[in-house]
Amino acid sequence: SQQGEEDPQALSIQEGENATMNCSYKTSINNLQWYRQNSGRGLVHLILIRSNEREKHSGRLRVTLDTSKKSSSLLITASRAADTASYFCATLEVDRGSTLGRLYFGRGTQLTVWP
Amino acid sequence: NAGVTQTPKFQVLKTGQSMTLQCAQDMNHEYMSWYRQDPGMGLRLIHYSVGAGITDQGEVPNGYNVSRSTTEDFPLRLLSAAPSQTSVYFCASSYSNLPSYEQYFGPGTRLTVT
Numbered sequence: 001s002q003q004g005e006e007d008p009q010a011l012s013i014q015e016g017e018n019a020t021m022n023c024s025y026k027t028s029i030n031n032l033q034w035y036r037q038n039s040g041r042g043l044v045h046l047i048l049i050r051s052n053e054r055e056k057h058s059g060r061l062r063v064t065l066d067t068s069k070k071s072s073s074l075l076i077t078a079s080r081a082a083d084t085a086s087y088f089c090a091t092l093e094v095d096r097g098s099t100l101g102r103l104y105f106g107r108g109t110q111l112t113v114w115p
Numbered sequence: 116n117a118g119v120t121q122t123p124k125f126q127v128l129k130t131g132q133s134m135t136l137q138c139a140q141d142m143n144h145e146y147m148s149w150y151r152q153d154p155g156m157g158l159r160l161i162h163y164s165v166g167a168g169i170t171d172q173g174e175v176p177n178g179y180n181v182s183r184s185t186t187e188d189f190p191l192r193l194l195s196a197a198p199s200q201t202s203v204y205f206c207a208s209s210y211s212n213l214p215s216y217e218q219y220f221g222p223g224t225r226l227t228v229t
Contacts, residue, residue, distance in 0.1 A: 033217070042119075042205055043158075045217035088157065090218075102173060103218065105150070107157035 004032070004072075004089040004106035012112045019076040021109040023089030024069075030092040032065055034074050037086045037108070046074075046087075079113045086110050116141050121206050121221035128196040128228045136191040136224050138206030144219070146209045147189040148173070149181065151202040152223075158205065164189055196228045 007022045023032070031050045035043040049056045049065045049072065056063045062075040076083055086108040093102050122137045140147065148163035150173075160173030164183040178200060180192040189208075193200060203225050207218040 035218075035220075040223075042220035042222050043207075043218070044220070048217060102160055102163065103148070104160065104174075105158035107155060 004091050004104065006087070006089055006106045006109040008109060009107070010110045010112070012114070013079060014114050015079060015081055017079055017113075019079050019083070019111055019113070021074045021087050021111070023072045023074070023106055025072075025089075025091045026070065027093065029067075032063075032072050032092070033090045033103070034061075034063060034072075035088045035090060035105075037088065039085070043088065076111075079111075081113050081115045084111060084113050118142065119206055119208055119219050119221035121204075121224050123224060124222065125225050126227070128193070128226065130196060130198060130228060132196050134193050134196065136193070136204055136206075136226075138189045138191065138221060139187050140189075140206075140208040140219070141187065142208065142210075142219065143186060144208035144210055145186070146211060147183070148207050148218075149179070149189070149191045150205045150207065151175065151200075152205060153202050161191065161204075193226075198228045200226065201228045202226060 004023045004025045033048045034046045037043045047058045047063050049063050060077045065072045088105050088108045090103045090105045119140045145166045149161040150158040152158050159175050161179050162181040164170045167183050170181050203223050205223050206221040209218045210216045
């Protein structure tokens with residue numbers, strides 16, 4: 001099965017700094033999604049980037065996708081203490097000749113933002 | 116809308132017992148799925164469904180059973196609980212039969228098998 005791998009596993013920064021997380025994957029994808037998980041809660045969708053897109057923005061979030069390197073990055077600008085959470089990338093694998101797809105998650109990056 | 120709801124929030128089982136984790140959504144989503152989350156392992160797909168009456172296996176289906184008799188409900192059955200099934204279980208749904216759209220997650224069920 002394909003699974004994205006986030007890097008680093010843990011990231012600790014001060015409020016106001018930028019946080020960058022990376023995700024690498026193994027095979028061709030239809031899209032890549034980033035999710036956030038606060039401690040003890042379910043995941044919340046942040047942003048989706050399709051395989052034919054290179055960059056996408058949403059508020060303080062910027063996602064890039066490099067399909068030649070099979071990697072993506074999530075940048076959170078001007079981070080806040082409330083951004084403290086785990087961040088996961090998820091890659092959509094679509095069966096050839098099928099309309100069925102499976103979403104595979106990485107192990108996540110734990111981001112801690114200190115006030 | 117309540118979104119995706121899961122019950123129970125916590126459960127303790129003895130080895131060999133069976134139980135059903137409930138998942139329901141009120142957004143008329145076709146696609147629903149079950150994941151388990153273990154420390155350091157991220158989320159792994161157990162089973163998924165692309166519509167009522169249609170289910171398929173994910174990465175780690177052994178020991179679990181699902182059915183989808185209605186669009187709203189997607190229960191996960193543990194047939195004979197084992198300590199290896201101690202985990203946090205998340206149900207998710209999305210609009211399309213392809214998970215190209217954002218997944219909406221439930222709050223999770225924390226299961227301990229002793």
